Amino acid sequence: MERILHTPRGELIPVASYARTSQDGRQRDGRGVTRQHRLNDRTAAQHGCIVVATYTDNACSASQGDDRRPAFEHLLADLHRGHAFTFGSLRGVVAAADDRLYRRPEDLIRFLAALTANPGRVYVDRDGLRDPYSKEGILAAATSLQEAVSEGRMRSRRLQDWHWSRAMDGLPHSGPRPFGWLEDRRTLHPVESDLMRSAIADRIAGKAVREVAREWVGRGITGTRGGRPTPQTVTQILTSPRVCGFRSNRGELMTDPVTGDPLVGVWEIIVTPAQWSAVCATFSAGSLYMHRGPLSPRLTERRSGPKYLAAGFLRCGAETAAGGECAQPMSGSRTTRSRKSPFNYVCAGGRGCGRCAISGPLVDDAIERLLFPEGETGPIRMPESIRRRWKSGEMGFEDKRRVIASVFTSVVIRRGRKGHADWDYARVVPQWKWADRVQLPQRGT
Known part of the structure; x- marks a missing residue:
C-alpha cells in the first residue's frame, strides 16, 4: 500500500470525482450530486489527492442492466485513456460510496479493469485510499458490491410491500397528486x-x-x-x-x-x-x-423513444417577462414549409413560452461541429474512434445520443431575429459537463 501513498516531489494525486443519484427531487436542482462532489473534494484533500475532473449521473439508477449512465461510461473511457482530455493524467477515482459507482457485478468488473489499466492508480472513499491491485482491495470492492445488492433487494421488497399494503387498505398512491383531486388525494378538484x-x-x-x-x-x-x-x-x-x-x-x-x-x-x-x-x-x-407505464404489460416489443437527435437536450433561451430565461425543454416537430429544414425544434406553448423555434438540421449540424471542431481546436477532444464512426455513418442514433449526453448537460437555443433566413450557429449555446475541470496545482502553491 505504501507505493500508492506518495507521489513524486510531494505532488497531489490527480483523481476524478464521480457522483450519482437514482432520483432527483421535485425541484430538479441536482442537490444530491452536488453534495456528493463536495464530500469528494473534502475526502480527496484529506488523503493527498485533488479532483481534476468531475463526472455526474443525476437521476440515474445503477441497479438495472438497461440503465444509461453516460458519465460513468465517459469516466471508464478516460481511465483507459489515462487522462481527462487536456487537463493532465488521471491517477485515481474518488466517490462518496462504492454503490455510487457500481451495483452490479458487470459494472464492478468494468470499473476495476479501467481503473487498473495503468499502474499506480488509487481508489478513494471516506475510509481512505484503497489499492485496487491488491487482493485486499479487490475483496473490499466485492464485499461492498454484495452489501449493495442485498440492500437494494431488501429496499425494493419493502417498498413493494408498502405499496401493496396501502393498496389493500384502499389508500391513494404516493407521489404527485393525481389529476382531478386536490393535494390530499381524496377530495375532488372542483375544476x-x-x-x-x-x-x-x-x-x-x-x-x-x-x-x-x-x-x-x-x-x-x-x-x-x-x-x-x-x-x-x-x-x-x-x-x-x-x-x-x-x-x-x-x-x-x-x-x-x-x-x-x-x-x-x-x-x-x-x-x-x-x-x-x-x-x-x-x-x-x-x-x-x-x-401503460414501466410496470404494465407491453403489447409490442417496440419501445417509444426520441425521434430527433437533440430531443431532450435543448432548452429554450428566450427571455421571459421577468428578465430570466424560459429554460423549458424544446421538442422536435415535422414541418413541410422548408426542404432545407424538414423538422424544427420548438418551445411549446403552455409548458414553455412558445416563442422560440430553430431549424432541426441546423442544431444537429451545430452539435456535430461542437463535438468535432475543425483542427481539433475546441474545448474537448473526442477519441478518434468516435469521430470516425460518427463521420462515416457507422454510429447509430442511440449511440450518438449517448455521446451527446456524455459531453453536454444541455444546449441552450437563443431566439432568432426576424428577417434573417441564414443559419446562425451562434444561437446554439452548449452547456459543457466538463466546464468545472481545473488545472492541476502543485502542493504548496
Missing part, C-alpha cells in the same frame, strides 16, 4: 373533476380524445406536473380505475381476496364503475391506463 366527468361522457358519446385534449389546451389546463395535455395523457386520465374509486397497483386491479370484488379507495369518485367500463371500451387495449 379538473368537472372536466374529466364531461370528457368521459363526451367520449362515450363518440367524441375524439384528440378534440378533448385540444379543448383542455385551449382552456389553459395543464397536468399536475405542468405538462401540456396530449391525447395519450388524456386517455390515461380518463381510463384510470381511480375515476370510479377502484384501486390498482403495479398495473393490476386490486381485488378483495375473499369476494374477488374490486377494492374501493377512500377518495371521492368522479363517475360510476359502469361509466368507467364504458369509456374504457371505447379505446384499444394498448391505450388503457392499465396497459
Whole structure:
C-alpha cells in the first residue's frame, strides 16, 4: 500500500470525482450530486489527492442492466485513456460510496479493469485510499458490491410491500397528486373533476380524445406536473380505475381476496364503475391506463423513444417577462414549409413560452461541429474512434445520443431575429459537463 501513498516531489494525486443519484427531487436542482462532489473534494484533500475532473449521473439508477449512465461510461473511457482530455493524467477515482459507482457485478468488473489499466492508480472513499491491485482491495470492492445488492433487494421488497399494503387498505398512491383531486388525494378538484366527468361522457358519446385534449389546451389546463395535455395523457386520465374509486397497483386491479370484488379507495369518485367500463371500451387495449407505464404489460416489443437527435437536450433561451430565461425543454416537430429544414425544434406553448423555434438540421449540424471542431481546436477532444464512426455513418442514433449526453448537460437555443433566413450557429449555446475541470496545482502553491 505504501507505493500508492506518495507521489513524486510531494505532488497531489490527480483523481476524478464521480457522483450519482437514482432520483432527483421535485425541484430538479441536482442537490444530491452536488453534495456528493463536495464530500469528494473534502475526502480527496484529506488523503493527498485533488479532483481534476468531475463526472455526474443525476437521476440515474445503477441497479438495472438497461440503465444509461453516460458519465460513468465517459469516466471508464478516460481511465483507459489515462487522462481527462487536456487537463493532465488521471491517477485515481474518488466517490462518496462504492454503490455510487457500481451495483452490479458487470459494472464492478468494468470499473476495476479501467481503473487498473495503468499502474499506480488509487481508489478513494471516506475510509481512505484503497489499492485496487491488491487482493485486499479487490475483496473490499466485492464485499461492498454484495452489501449493495442485498440492500437494494431488501429496499425494493419493502417498498413493494408498502405499496401493496396501502393498496389493500384502499389508500391513494404516493407521489404527485393525481389529476382531478386536490393535494390530499381524496377530495375532488372542483375544476379538473368537472372536466374529466364531461370528457368521459363526451367520449362515450363518440367524441375524439384528440378534440378533448385540444379543448383542455385551449382552456389553459395543464397536468399536475405542468405538462401540456396530449391525447395519450388524456386517455390515461380518463381510463384510470381511480375515476370510479377502484384501486390498482403495479398495473393490476386490486381485488378483495375473499369476494374477488374490486377494492374501493377512500377518495371521492368522479363517475360510476359502469361509466368507467364504458369509456374504457371505447379505446384499444394498448391505450388503457392499465396497459401503460414501466410496470404494465407491453403489447409490442417496440419501445417509444426520441425521434430527433437533440430531443431532450435543448432548452429554450428566450427571455421571459421577468428578465430570466424560459429554460423549458424544446421538442422536435415535422414541418413541410422548408426542404432545407424538414423538422424544427420548438418551445411549446403552455409548458414553455412558445416563442422560440430553430431549424432541426441546423442544431444537429451545430452539435456535430461542437463535438468535432475543425483542427481539433475546441474545448474537448473526442477519441478518434468516435469521430470516425460518427463521420462515416457507422454510429447509430442511440449511440450518438449517448455521446451527446456524455459531453453536454444541455444546449441552450437563443431566439432568432426576424428577417434573417441564414443559419446562425451562434444561437446554439452548449452547456459543457466538463466546464468545472481545473488545472492541476502543485502542493504548496
